[in-house]
Amino acid sequence: MSRIGKLPIEIPADVNVSYNNFEITVKGKFGTLQKSIPKIIQIEQDPKRLVVKLHNQTRTNRALHGLYRTLINNMIVGVSEQFKLTLNLRGVGYRATVQGQLLILNLGYSHPVEISIPTDISVDVVQNTTINLKSCNKETLGLFASNVRSWRPPEPYKGKGIIYEGETIKRKAGKSGKK
Structure with a gap:
């Protein structure tokens, strides 16, 4: 059993x-x-x-x-x-806003990224860089969070990207670490 x-x-x-x-x-x-x-x-x-x-x-x-x-x-x-997830935007000029049923992200691309919000998920943006997600369905919440994160996953050299709250990113030294 x-x-x-x-x-x-x-x-x-x-x-x-x-x-x-x-x-x-x-x-x-x-x-x-x-x-x-x-x-x-x-x-x-x-x-x-x-x-x-x-x-x-x-x-x-x-x-x-x-x-x-x-x-x-x-x-x-x-x-x-309800389940809660928090995403943090790290990077110069990275910010998020909510307009109706759209989450609009400025992530360093030449255009803003627009993501439609599912009906059972509530999105709250705090100080332009913190996205709070709430839903009663854990599966759709995790799927939506991974979809948002896929637009700018965290990179190991400067630590920029969309990061889950409490997540640590293992940093690399880059060219100067070669010596």
């Missing part, structure tokens, strides 16, 4: 979980999320917690057991607390 998969999932008081026909729906104060579950996985629901169970004990089934337990837990945490 998967070590992660056998852990019970605690359900907060303000979250409503329903499961039928291999479809799980989680409703909370920050939104509603749905996910289809494979037939090899069963969910037992108590009033305060969920337990994810497995039919067959093969290697791939045990991996799916832990995966879907984590996905369901992320859904419950997301609709009750």
Whole structure:
């Protein structure tokens, strides 16, 4: 049995979980999320917690057991607390603004980069160089953050680029380090 998969999932008081026909729906104060579950996985629901169970004990089934337990837990945490990511812009002249459903980035290119913001993600720009992202869906939040970061990934020589908060970049010496 998967070590992660056998852990019970605690359900907060303000979250409503329903499961039928291999479809799980989680409703909370920050939104509603749905996910289809494979037939090899069963969910037992108590009033305060969920337990994810497995039919067959093969290697791939045990991996799916832990995966879907984590996905369901992320859904419950997301609709009750929301996930947050912070991106920092490092570089001379790098800045960001939000106009409607567009995130506009000035990243040293000859033109501003316009990225459309998904409906379930809220974007807040602080002091032109810090982008705060919030969403109840962890998967779309991470995908959007990686899409933004892909426009100017951090480089090791000067440390410029779009950097996740708390990330450290290993710096290289460059030409002068050759001696």
